Amino acid sequence: MKTAPNNLSEIFEKLQDLKEIFKFGEKIVPILQSLIEFMKDVVPLLENINTSIAESTNKMPAAFNQINNVTSATEMATTEIMDRVDNITNSLGEIQKSLSNISSKSKAKTEIVLQLADFLADNSAAKELLSKFHEYDDIDPQIDKVNEKISEVNNDGYQIMLALQVQDITSQQLTAVNHLIESVNDKLASLVDDIHEANLDNEVHKLEAPEGATFDPNARFDRDENRQINVDNIIDEHKNKITSQDEIDKLFSGE
Amino acid sequence: MKKVILIADDSPTIRKFVSFSLKMQGLEVITASDGMEAVEKLPLYNFDLFITDLNMPNMDGFQLIKVIRENPDYSDTPIIILSSLAGSEDIEKGMSCGANSYLVKPFDPKRIQYEVAKYLS
Numbered sequence: 001m002k003t004a005p006n007n008l009s010e011i012f013e014k015l016q017d018l019k020e021i022f023k024f025g026e027k028i029v030p031i032l033q034s035l036i037e038f039m040k041d042v043v044p045l046l047e048n049i050n051t052s053i054a055e056s057t058n059k060m061p062a063a064f065n066q067i068n069n070v071t072s073a074t075e076m077a078t079t080e081i082m083d084r085v086d087n088i089t090n091s092l093g094e095i096q097k098s099l100s101n102i103s104s105k106s107k108a109k110t111e112i113v114l115q116l117a118d119f120l121a122d123n124s125a126a127k128e129l130l131s132k133f134h135e136y137d138d139i140d141p142q143i144d145k146v147n148e149k150i151s152e153v154n155n156d157g158y159q160i161m162l163a164l165q166v167q168d169i170t171s172q173q174l175t176a177v178n179h180l181i182e183s184v185n186d187k188l189a190s191l192v193d194d195i196h197e198a199n200l201d202n203e204v205h206k207l208e209a210p211e212g213a214t215f216d217p218n219a220r221f222d223r224d225e226n227r228q229i230n231v232d233n234i235i236d237e238h239k240n241k242i243t244s245q246d247e248i249d250k251l252f253s254g255e
Numbered sequence: 256m257k258k259v260i261l262i263a264d265d266s267p268t269i270r271k272f273v274s275f276s277l278k279m280q281g282l283e284v285i286t287a288s289d290g291m292e293a294v295e296k297l298p299l300y301n302f303d304l305f306i307t308d309l310n311m312p313n314m315d316g317f318q319l320i321k322v323i324r325e326n327p328d329y330s331d332t333p334i335i336i337l338s339s340l341a342g343s344e345d346i347e348k349g350m351s352c353g354a355n356s357y358l359v360k361p362f363d364p365k366r367i368q369y370e371v372a373k374y375l376s
Binding site for chain 2: 075078079082083085086089158161162164165166167168169171172214215218219220222225227228230231234235238239
């Protein structure tokens, strides 16, 4: 059983503890006050961030869709240009065939006229007509010139087709950009989910890429021959490796 | 009789350009927009050569090459990869799958004509 002096000393100890707590309280109150002040400043800042996120996320689907629209539109336009160039090339092919036909018929005609001229060698009127006929002998050089022009147009068409490969590369690059936007959007969505838990109202729309969109993020329109040369070198190395392995296998199998 | 070539690429631009380049050589060109469509077309024609992209939806080029090589009708048919991927890993993987040539995009049509002529002559 505890005695009275013991109880008193315990009370004094507790009072001493209480005194310490009050002293600590006196120290902590200013800190709490500055924390409250800080929170007062931070809340509008957080609201500001929330608004910025809302604005950014609202713009993201628009940017995403715009990029998809650009890709589709350029693809459609490129395909259309290619179809036209293809048609032009086919038409030029037909023109070349017709010209060749005209040329051979013209040669046959000239041959007949020259044979006819032999029969009419003594006829002065026929001689005059024959000399006039020879004034039109330049048809073949003209056909050659037209053929040259056709070849030039064909070559231009070919170069246009070649340059239009850029569409495939830019389309892959744009798909890569959309992929990045999608990733940023997903991160913002998870951030906004956290803010929702803090009772700040916001919503992020899920972005949906067109079905089956594939891309190479490093695709570039580089017509430098060295890229293909590098690839050829890698293939040569690969083939050498295979040959070496075959030789090793043959050695082990005793062939 | 015209030689028949199958081009598998998800880019309509590339399909059109390769077709344009090869039709000039008097070849018949059949196109597919992904590996799956290419596989569906395998029994419909007697293909003399395949040209395939690597990055494609539904079935990529690596899988397509494996399917072609597993088909007894096409186990030796030449396959040309046409891709913008130019890293050594992709090239070695493509060649290990069973491709015969690897061309990088953007490509020189003369080179593809040369490769095709090399295998079909």
